[in-house]
Amino acid sequence: MPLPSWLRRLFDGRSLSGSSASPEFTPRAVILGLLIGCLLCFTNLYFGLQTGWISMMSLQSALIGFLLSRLLGTPITPQENVVLQTTAVATGTMPLAAGFVGIIPALSLLEPEKDGSGPVTLSWLSAIGWSCAVAYFGVFMSPPIRKQVIIEEQLAFPSGTATAQLIGVLHKMPPPQLSVRQRRGYSALTAEDGGDIPHTPGFDEADHVEAEVREVVQTEGWSALTLSFLGSSILTLLAYFFPVMFAIPLFGTYLARQWLWSFTPSLSYVGQGIIMGFPTTLSMNLGMLVGWGVLSPLSKHYGWAPGPVGDMTSGARGWILWTALAIMSSDSFVALVPVAREYLEKLLRRSSSSGALGSDVDGLDDDKEVETEERLVSLKWVLWGLGSSVALGIVIVWLVFGKEGIKPWATFIGFAMGGLLSILGVRALGETDLNPVSGLGKISQLLFALIQPGNVVANIIAGGVAEAGAQQAGDLMQDLKTGHLMQASPRAQFYGQLLGSTLSVPITVTAYVLYSRAYPIPGPTFPAPTAYVWLSLARLLRNGQLPDYSATFMLASAVLFAVISSLKTSATRRQLWYAKYIPSGVAFAIGFLNTPSFSLARLIGGVVEYFYHRRMADKGGRDDIRLIVIASGFVLGEGVMSIACLVLRTFGIGVASCWGCSHGMCGGCSA
Template sequence: MPRYPFNAILSRFRGGSLGSTSSPEFTPRAVLLGLLIGCLLCFTNLYFGLQTGWISMMSLQSAIIGFLISKLLAIQITPQENVVVQTTAVATGTMPLAAGFVGIIPALGLLDEQKDGSHPVSLSWISAVGWSCAIAYFGVFMSPPIRKRVIVEEELAFPSGTATAQVISVLHGMPSTGSGLRSRHGYSPLDQQDEETSPSPDIAGDSQDPGSQTSEFTQNHAWFSLLWSFLVSSMLTLMAYFFPVIFALPLFGDYLARNWLWTFTPSLSYIGQGIIMGFPTTLSMNLGMLVGWGFLSPLSKYHNWAPGPVGDMTTGARGWILWISLAIMSSDSLVALIPTAWEYARKLVAHAGHGLDHDSEVETGDRLVPTKWVLWGIACSTAAGILLVWLVFGNEGIKPWATLLSFGLGALLSILGVRALGETDINPVSGLGKISQLLFAVIQPGNVVANIIAGGVAEAGAQQAGDLMQDLKTGHLVQASPRAQFYGQLIGSTLSIPVTVTAFVLYNRAYTIPGPTFPVPMAYVWLSLARLLRDGSLPEKSAIFMLSSAVVFSLISAFKTHATKRGSWYAKWIPSGVAFAIGFLNTPSFSLARLVGGVVEHIYHTSRGGSRGKVGGDIRLIVVASGFVLGEGVMSIGCLLLRTCGVGVASCWGCDFGMCGGCPT
């Protein structure tokens, strides 16, 4: 690393770049903007993750919002600074999943001594911080060593990262980022725009006329679209706090709502998520909902396989179909990883056979993360992680040698996760965690706590390595410094630890977790698999349905993977096993709301009056969806404060009919 004189460091702190002399990149304003957006995303992702088990990376949305805020503050950020903004925001916003607060931590709190041989594990604030620090950095150091292989040499698509680069290019008036730019469904390539409306200033983005179409949209529509969508979603969320029945409408009649949980939640945030996910994903989710809640749930109830209340996660139909969901999710993830692992092994052998190739790196050394940093980072984060996990859980939780093994396994699995993400835009972190659970059932049999922790380490490594690699793809196309992004990731992850832990503690104090407002479905997935691997006990008649579902979705996953690799147009319409399984885990209300968003996205992009091919129109849809998501996420903080201060609901009408909508009283 070059040594900078004090004055040079000070000038860079005031707005210059670190590791670049051509244009600002790693600057305080970029980092602070990313941290601000990331903290909002952190609360938002924790809120939605505890509800449904699904969080959003939001890299593309963070880039747009960062750009809009910079315009509001009259700050001229460069495209490279915008990359740092979204990298920092993503690192801060995804910690609830990486550190396991939407699944692993609640699962440990659900332990039963009679069933699991361990008391419930409830972490204090400082213990939760220690656990988060143990797994917050390992995945970050795993990304730089494989960046050149998957991004520079193999040029894997990383569709969301590429789409983010495309949008940043449009916003800042950059020329096309090259023929290698591939867009996610719903976003048109830059080279398809008319030359008259396509901007072509220098790469630093300093032009005063960045293209009439984008400029007009940014100045006249963006903030208005973000503001009204944010406010409407916020107000609806506040109304639902005081009148909970608003989020539990008996769309299909009182009987189905009361007895079978068929309600509709007109949440704009879930509609916004559906827009972001796209119609194919939301369709898969709702197909799963129909099979799980429309067929298997009544079947298990009527045959007395699940005699408890339908919504009970232990004895009810919801707990019974959870096992089928687990089988689908595991089989889909494992089968999808097989070709990735095979291809990676084949290329490693071929590369070793040809000896050392010429250096294909396109960046200079001062812009890359030094190998020394990577080696020291992996060694120190592993050693610190082992120590912290031992201090938090003790020998009865997981032994140090087992923790070391889980980090090694996490390193291997994170490479597979990165490659799967680069090829399919899906990081199968849940499947990778389950692989680790399966192996630890052999390594430490009967230890449910160790099983869950080992899965959490693998999931954290794959999640963070994938997040940073997706961002590095964006930076590669926009010509941003990998070192600057690495700094942003480290800073975002560090700040997110106390923010995530504090938010979880506040939610846990104000609400019952799991409970009506936060059912935490992913916690039951983690715990159910750990219990199955411990004693092999399954609910009545669930085994045959699990086996048949696993076989069916193994075949579907193989077909979908093959079609995707061939670039077949119908690949996106083949059901996603993970999305299908999420339809089982969540009550119909959430899936239906997401389907509305998916239909809106589909109609918007297929109707003759839609804006396909017009980047300004695409960005407008993203902005509106982001406003919907952030509106409820931010207002959830306000509702949390109301709840903490003892402010209750205004009316419990509907609760007598079993439609409380997660009423906090």
């Protein structure tokens, strides 16, 4: 069926920014990006509240955007695809940037006797204000950071580079020139031994590879995406009415009921495992085995955690949380050490060189910029944007939390800390593909324990401000790396980031309010594990009390993972093949925070990814691309169906049967 004329005009590729030559910021790119981003926003909020883990989905957004554009008559250009996925990522990652998977639930858990303040629950309007306070700081920081890490230092940003590779193949462009080997997740241009295939005239195999990949996407893309989406959606709906389907007592009802060892056969978790890759899911499951198979029964047996296993205050789940916190902090801090050292050394060298050479050095720096001035974000915009976002953010935070919260001058320090920590986080992301935002937030919490001692609310808010800047700047920098390799306009991407962040504020807040009205947060369905991490550290910094013997295990695990992280960081920076198999401290700790059911399903996805990638995938990577499409459908299927389940619960339509469920095993039956 042909599209209506008004719809064809909307999607005809005209530029919204007034540029007629090679339009990039077009209605169709922006609208498709916002639509995909809204789906990602709901999906990331849903899974973030369940497991504390969200995904940028930049590569998947580019792939889905390409498929959708084929329905519009005139396919989008590669540069439009860059803007599309940039807009989608900015829209989809707001649940983490604004703290709705950790900060906001943590504030709702406050207790007067422990924290000096009662629960802080934000209204819809207050949540909108808080989100606006932190939504734009990272966006305006991106252009100046781009100049340093992408243009000057040419850091890898593996996920952004992988997305550029895929866009190049889909749109029949030569692959971007890369100076470093890239990461897992996209191997269509990679030989079986892992070496890069040079794209040179007459190299028929590379041309054949690209043609096969495009054929897979164009002929099988929609069917694979639709079938995987429907399969995941139907399974999610069935699990809503029959909750035991997502709480299978894999090792018997006793272990499931008393020790929380159940299995959730969620296709979305399998899809997340495929996207994460085998090394990450392996680290997560190693942590799950140590946390839930060793430390949990140990703490219960010796009486260190006498309460029910799942209790976050007196039970084993709350006890092992402290070990997870030590591992995450140690891993993040160690990974940042070489980044900080190199950055300071470069600043010192630049300072001494500038004194000796004067303006010649600046001239050399400017020569490295490949974009013309009209395609860049002007310095005036950056300065005005940073100034206004910080000023308005300080005022809004004061209005939202009042005098009992964080002081205005302290909020300013929080933004300043966020700016400094963002630089470290972006550099770590550019080199390792891991943005240590959890560790960066903890640094800010430690500082504010000195600035506003005893104020738990201020401590959590300050950490949230710093984490928001670091997380947002890092995610957007991956997109700018993609745009740089695809010769897309940084200004067009900047527009997309602003629009995506703006729309995501009401979408995220409304979704969170609806979820919180239908389900207890934290609760059986949405445990919000990272909320307890934030709150536990803030309480520790206030009163210094730890559960019995947890300090010993925290110290031992911190030292152990400091060594492991040092080895992993060194191997990664030297681009050694085994670096990805050295356990990731953050992923290992996530295995502690989540019950085994979440980790086991992701391991299945990781094994599937490994099996396809190493055993079944042909030279051209046809199965790699097909697997990415299927994984995307799995994740989006449950995320979208969760909206329908939310509507059902809001209207009082509950489960059909609690058969097989014991108290505490099934979220739908124990709420």
